Every structure is written in structure tokens, then in C-alpha cells.
Amino acid sequence: MTRARDVSRLITTPPNIYATDTETSSAGYLTNASASSSYLTQASASTIYKGSNFRNLIINGDMQIAQRNTSASSLTTTGYRTADRWQFQITTQGTWTMSVENDAPTGSGFRKSTKVLCTTADASPAAGDVVLLSQTIEGQNLQQIKKGTAAAEQLTVSFWVKSNVTGTYIFEIYDADNTRAISKSYTISASGVWEYKTITIPADTTGAFDNDNDASVFIQWFLGAGSNLTSGTLNSSSWVSPTTANRVVGQVNLASAISNYWQITGVQLEINATATPFEFEPFETTLRKCQRYYQKSYNYSVVPGTADGANATFTTTSRSNTSIPSLNTGRFGVVMRGSPTMTWYSPSTGASGKIRDVSAGVDRTIVWNFDSGDNFGGWIITDNAPSDGAEVRGQWQAVAEL
Numbered sequence: 001m002t003r004a005r006d007v008s009r010l011i012t013t014p015p016n017i018y019a020t021d022t023e024t025s026s027a028g029y030l031t032n033a034s035a036s037s038s039y040l041t042q043a044s045a046s047t048i049y050k051g052s053n054f055r056n057l058i059i060n061g062d063m064q065i066a067q068r069n070t071s072a073s074s075l076t077t078t079g080y081r082t083a084d085r086w087q088f089q090i091t092t093q094g095t096w097t098m099s100v101e102n103d104a105p106t107g108s109g110f111r112k113s114t115k116v117l118c119t120t121a122d123a124s125p126a127a128g129d130v131v132l133l134s135q136t137i138e139g140q141n142l143q144q145i146k147k148g149t150a151a152a153e154q155l156t157v158s159f160w161v162k163s164n165v166t167g168t169y170i171f172e173i174y175d176a177d178n179t180r181a182i183s184k185s186y187t188i189s190a191s192g193v194w195e196y197k198t199i200t201i202p203a204d205t206t207g208a209f210d211n212d213n214d215a216s217v218f219i220q221w222f223l224g225a226g227s228n229l230t231s232g233t234l235n236s237s238s239w240v241s242p243t244t245a246n247r248v249v250g251q252v253n254l255a256s257a258i259s260n261y262w263q264i265t266g267v268q269l270e271i272n273a274t275a276t277p278f279e280f281e282p283f284e285t286t287l288r289k290c291q292r293y294y295q296k297s298y299n300y301s302v303v304p305g306t307a308d309g310a311n312a313t314f315t316t317t318s319r320s321n322t323s324i325p326s327l328n329t330g331r332f333g334v335v336m337r338g339s340p341t342m343t344w345y346s347p348s349t350g351a352s353g354k355i356r357d358v359s360a361g362v363d364r365t366i367v368w369n370f371d372s373g374d375n376f377g378g379w380i381i382t383d384n385a386p387s388d389g390a391e392v393r394g395q396w397q398a399v400a401e402l
Helices: 004-012 032-037 283-291
Strands: 071-075 087-091 095-101 113-120 130-138 155-163 167-175 180-188 195-201 215-225 261-271 294-296 313-316 326-331 341-345 354-357 362-370 376-381 391-399
Touching: 087 095, 155 167, 155 180, 180 195, 215 261, 283 294, 341 354, 341 362, 341 376
Parallel strands: none
Antiparallel strands: 071 095, 087 130, 095 113, 113 261, 130 215, 155 195, 155 261, 167 180, 167 215, 294 391, 313 391, 326 376, 341 391, 354 362, 354 391, 362 376
16 A cells, blocks of 8 residues: 555656756756646646657667677678667768777766777768768657647757767758658867767658658768768758758768777757757666567677577477478567568577577578568478477577668
8 A cells, every 4th residue: 555655755756857947956857846836837838848758769879789789890881780770871982890889978877889980991982972870760659740730849869979080960850751851960079079969950841750660760970971962052941852962061071081980879869949868768678679670589798690509499399290391480579660581590500591400410491481470470490300399499680670
């Protein structure tokens, strides 16, 4: 039973509601005194930052989660490599290493950052070259923005950034549902120093986001681009149907020299006209968000493709005819965005597309194509299928990225 004084505490202590300076303590929260002295009227409620919980539209903005790996080198193609939900994109502009670093602004509460390091320079990029870091967001997670209506909301992105290359960088939000975009510039002023940046994006009353699980918005930090994207006038005042030449005007070329780098952490995108303090989440909360797009059977710190049997999926075959492939099924720990692309690995050899027939001491070929979905799927052992009652083990990764 809840005691009387506990009920009083629940009433007078609102959970993590941000308010204006006149209503807050020095920490930026509503105080017990201000909450208990008056009710929040409609007028005062309008000054409170919108969405006190889950207000950050970015997933893994503090770079804490890295299920795949913490470092990937010799990058010349687009892909998800290290920190979850962060995609490195490139079209023939240098060679790079992407890593999660134990480096962040002192006293900020952050402990990690994503770093992009140039290892092969491209001082004179071709017209179609580009390199950037991005995060893509599902349309059904953006409906509260009310884009495409008269009530459309402003957005603010905030982040910490550091580079040895000072100058102008371009940030862009690209609406894939309606082919609309807006670009904003920010300046890195000092070499090798963490700097805090905020950018406010005006509301857009044209073009609603689709309410589905597909890609609706690309949030993009450019690091270099050729003349196709830089030869016009930067589109920074309002959302428009973008002209390619106006998207990345003024951007420095991070690929101009070997050892140039750029780092970012503390990324927050929210519905508000100004930035609010970063919304820190429990590790397991962010991990489960990331697992909607990527999961693996390996223990957290083990890179997929490693010969490692810990936590491997285990089953025994049950069949009456050895000429019939063995069928098996399983469920994901978190419902995925869609039916994933599965890759299996032998826990004994690390070989891709294989599982281990422990009973026979050999790898077997496996195919994931039996009634697969976002929460359930089946696999078929097709290569010299094991005997009835054989013990088989396999590691896997499941990818449902946007």
C-alpha cells in the first residue's frame, strides 16, 4: 500500500518536465516549490519544452551502442559500420576509418563519440563525389512534427562536434516522402576542440510524412562534396524541392589530406524552437531501440563472423527422412522494422552462410527463407542435412535498416 507522504510526493514532483527560466531551478527542471504553488495553466504549459520523455528523434545520439564493431577501416562504400543507426555514406571521395572513440566533451555527461578519419586523401573531388554521416528515421516516428499541416512544428538539432579542419560544414534534413529539403551551415572555429552547435529548422506546411515503417527523413552531416552539390546557392531559408547544386554549398573538404578527422556526439533532434539538455536514456532502452534495425546472437562485444560459440542458437534436428531438408524456427528478442536480411555464421569457423553440425563435426549450409517476418522466421539446413537428432549450432545477425 502506498503511504500518504508518498502520494503527496507523487503529486508535487513532476517527472522530468522542462520549463522556462522563471519556473526552473539552476538545473533546468521544475522545482517542487514552483509545481506546488500553482497549477500549470494552458499558457504556462505552452512554454514547457514539448515532450519531456522520448523527445529526441535521434536514436543512439550519445554513440553508446555499437553492436557490429567499434572500428572499421578502408571504407570506400556506404554502410552501417560501428555506432548503431549511424550510416557512413560515400561516393568515391577518399578512403576512411570509422570508429567509436572513448572521447567526449569534459563535463558533458557523454563518454563516447563517432569519429571519421581520412586515410586516403581526395584533394580534388570529382563533380559527383560526396562523403557524409547520416541517420534515417521512419515516418511513423515523425507524426508529432505535423509536417504538411498548418500546425507544423519547428525542429532544433543540437550536437557536439570536433575536427582538425576548421571552416564551414553543411547539415541537411531531407524529406524522402515529398522530395523536400533544407540545408544549414555551421562553423568549426578551433582545431581539435569540442564545440557545441544548435540549428533550428523552420516548420514546413507542405508535404506530410508517410505514417509507415519506411524511410521518411535523412538527417545528414556532410564532410565533403563535389561541384554537383556545391556550385549553386545554399538553400538555408526554407524547405523546398531541392536543386542539387544548392544542397551543400560552402562545405569544406575533409578528404583534402590524410589524417583529417571529424567527430560527433550528443546528437539530439527535437520539436522545439531552441535546444534543450540532451535526453540521456538507460543503456538497455537505447539498445532495444537499435535492435529494431539490427540484432545478433553473439554476445554484445563479439564482432559477427567471429568463431565464437557463446550464446549460439542451438537446436536438435527432428526428421524421419534424411533426403528432406531440416526445418527450424525461432523468434527475435525485439520486433524488427521489417523482415530482416539474415546472415548465419558457423560458431566453430566463423564461416558465413553456415551453421555447425556438432554431432558430425562439420559446417552445414543454411538458408533463411521459411515463413520469415519481423518477429519470426525459419531456416533450412540444405547441405548434406544432418541426421535425425543431430545437435546443430549457429550464430547470426539480422539487418532491417532503412
